[in-house]
Each structure stands twice: as structure tokens, then as C-alpha cells.
Amino acid sequence: MEIRQLKTFMNIVKLGNFVKAAQFLGYTQSTVTTHIQLLEKELDTILFERFGHQLMLTTDGERLYEYAEKITKLADDAKNALCQSKIPVGPLVIGMPESFCVYHLPDLLKEYSSLYPDVELNFKFGISNEFRNLLRKNMIDIAFFLEKNVTDSDLIGKFLWPEPIVIVVSPEHPLAKKESVEAEDFHDQTLVLVESGSNYRTALEKGLEKAAVCFKILEVCQIQTIKQLVSSSLGITVLPLVAVKKELDAGTLVALPWQGPEFQINTYLVYHKEKWLSHAIRSFIKLVQERLVK
Template sequence: MVEIRQLKTFINIVKLGNFSHAAQFSGYTQSTVTTHIQLLEKELNTLLFERFGQQITLTEDGQRLYDYAEKIIKLEDDAKNALNKSNIPSGPLIIGMPESLCVFRMTPILKEYSSLYPDVELKIKYGTSNDFRILLRKKVMDLALFLEPSINDSDLISTALWPESIVLVTSPAHELAKLDELDPKMLNDQTLVSVESDSNYRILLEKTLQRENIHLKTILEVGQIQAIKQLIMQNTGITLLPLISVANELESGELVLLPWKGPEIEVTAFLVHHKDRWVNHAMKAFIKLLQERLVNIRS
């Protein structure tokens, strides 16, 4: 018997491109994802994927199933929405957000939401705005928080929440820490420890440096903010991060704020969902709670 969860796993593999990404996104082990597909293939008596090393492609039967699977999952959602007369949020809710917002701004609201709506299966995914755009468009993510200067995507509905201050910081022992003013030219041959290359605030800084024909000596890409801060405290270089994520270290003196005199690096936190995504009770409840707690989150 074909199960809905097997079809959902199958759809996620197709949309995300491989078994490991589907497992990570769904919160399953890779062996569970593999088992789902094996059971599906056994039940349907066919192969769904061709495997070429690490690459997978849909077989002809796999493509046929995909078309049906999407319709089945949509019908399941429609049936739940039609039959659920209760306004009590329930079911899965997948939200993407940058690590800085999740850890340093959103933790209280996520805790409150989980307490208010225990029947919602809340999943938080870290990433960048570009990651979230892909997942929102593939309909495997419900909501996302972006950090961007502005959002102009015609297929995305966005609500501006608050401006997020982005700052350059370093170790008190760094040569730049003693300056009264930091002109962009002074970053020539410096080492930048940074988040992913498609981070919007990193892109804004790099554009400023390119205009001034300034070349950084080294760029170290580190996936986690805590690891970046540890490297900077060891005087590895400078970093660019949201102020909220380094506030404690600045107060303790473990990091110092660099007196940046270049163009201001401005981003805003946006709440985003796809225009074709039906806003269910779980999404509505999160949006409502977020709007109600904006004052607390900004502080």
C-alpha cells in the first residue's frame, strides 16, 4: 500500500535533487528516505530513479508518478482544509531563516509559538535568501525570513519587519582596532572571515570594495556565526555580521566595533511566502504572533 509520507519523500527527492538533501530537509535519516523509496518501488513494481554515481534522474515511470504524487498531496491538503472546521493550527510548518535571526531574535517567539500550538510540527531551516527562494518556489517551504536591502520578486509576497544593523568587528588586538575611522581603502589585504558568499550583507560589502578597487587578502567562509566569532576573537581577521549577533561580545570587550566610514550596509528583515501558497491556519498563527511581538523582537 502506497503511503502519503512515501509520496512526500519522493517529491522532496525530486525537488531537492538527491536523497541526502531530502533526508536533511525532512528530518529523516538517509536510510529512512531510502526505505521509503524502496517500499514505493516494491509496491508499484517499478524503478523510480536511475542512479549514475551520486547523480539521480527520474525514470519514465518516476516522471509519471511525480505528476500523480503532486496531485495526490494537493488533494490531501485540500481535504484537510475542507474538513478541518477548527481554527486550531496543526500539521507541519516549515520556516527558513538566517542563523542570526533564529538564534538572536526569534528564539522567544519560536518557543511561544510551540507552546501555544503544540499540534504544529514546526521545522526551522537555516540558510540564505537565495536558498529560501528556491525552496519557496518549489513549495517545500511555507515561510521564510530574508535579510535583504529590498525584495522585488513578483512571485513572492513580502512584509518588511525591522531594519537590521550590520557591523564590522574584530579582535581588540587587531591592527585596525586602534583606528578612529575606517576608510574602505584600509581593508586592502585584510582577512575577512565571513558567512556564505551569497549572504546579502557580504555582497554589499564586496561591491563597495570592488568600486574602490580594494582586494581582500583572504576570505574564510565559515558556516556558523559562533565559529566565526571564535576565529575573530583569536585575531584571525575581521568579520561582518548583524549587530545583534555580536552584541554580547562587544559589551564584554571580547570584540570591538570598527568605525566604518564607507557606505552604510543596510538590510531589512522581511517575512516572505510564495504568492501561490495557500496560507493555512499554522502559517496565519505564526504571522499573527510575529506581528504582535515585533516590538519585543526588535528590542
């Protein structure tokens, strides 16, 4: 029985299926399956059973999960206790929006990797609500949130800076010529938006729905693709200013003079209040505050 097999088993339980566990761990699905098969062979039992599309723990699986939590925690505790050096080492799993990684972090990550080459950086892209779940399950160490406030009682959110949000179109779009733009101007327009759940997308949708405006949505996962579609006059988008600054400066996109409700979005660095902050985590937080906070 290996620690990595137990961690694979625990991730399957937490995420609900083999595919998501493989994606999260960076394994192939066959590797995840092999880990479980080896555990079942060694323990001479079945850990999971299926009911339709639902994956369920067997009674033995439930019993093993209790032990797996204790074993993996003891292994981590032993590693931390025996590591006397204050030089950051080991894995560091960071959750962040794609835009944040691409437009805020490249230089900082390069510097951090140069300073602490023994830290294994691992990034998970998504939105704040997904990261909340992963922080509570101890599946990521820290995360960057783009939200108005972080008020969760079990999370610690360090305010970093306000994150300006802009609504942009192609210079050829009819709305680009207007001196002011309100919610009513979006009637029957196509919005090219990031995945559902993003706070700035939600704020725009709520503002338009409150004004009883009918609009169409084209959902696109990648910001670069969104910008290309919008610059081709296929619709309107809302994004962090940092993600479109280059295009605004070049004139390939235009920021609309929005007169609707303001997008009050801030950037926070968040971790669970019960999280043990390793040297790797502390060093990362310190570097973020030194290099990125104005």
C-alpha cells in the same frame, strides 16, 4: 502506497538526490531509500536511474511525479477542509538565517509553542536565495529574508524592521585604534565570513572589489565560531548588530567606524503569493508582528 513515501519521492526529485532529501525531511538516508524501494516494489517499476553522478527520473518516474503532486495536494486539501477548528495544528516549516533564529526568535518560539502545542515547528537554516527556491517548490511555508528589498513578483514580503550591520574586530586588531576605516584599510586583511550568498557579505565584498582591494577570506558556517576567531585577532567580520551586541557591550569585540557604503539590509517575512495560509501560518505571522515589530 503511502503519502509520506510519495512526499519523499517528490523531495528527491526537487532536491536532486537522496542525501539532500533525507537531510531536508529529517530522515536517515536508509529511510529515504526504503521509501523508494517500497514504491518501486508496489508499482513493479524503477523510478530513478543514474547517469554518472546525475540522478534522472525514468519515464514511469515522470508519470508518478504527476500523480504524486495531485495526490499530496488533495490530501492536504482534505485535511484543511475537514479541520473545522481555528486552533492552529499541523506542521509549520520556517526558513531563516541562523543569526535570526538565535538572536531574535527564542522567546517568540517559546511563546508560540506554548500557545499552539499541536503545531509541529520545523526550521530550515540558510540564506534568502535558498529560501526563494524552497518557497517556490512549496517545501517551506514562510521564511525570513535579510535583504535590501524583496521585489519578486511571485513572493509576498512583509517588511519587519531595518537590520543594522556592523564590521567588527578584536580590540587588539590594528584597525580597532583608527578613528575612521575605509575600504583601502582592508588591503591584505583576512575576512572571517559567513557562507557565500549572504547579502551583507556580498555588499562588503563588492565594496572592497570596487576599491581594488586585495583581501583573504576564511569562510566559516557558524556565527559563534566566527566571533571566537575574530576575538582572537584572526581577522575581520561583518555581521548583524544583534549577533554581536553582547560582545560589543562586553568589550571583547569592537565595531569599526566604517566610512564606506552603508549596508542597507532589512528583515522581511516572506511567503509565496499562491500559498494557502493555514491557521498555523497566520498565527505565527500575527505573533511576529505583535512581539517583534517595534
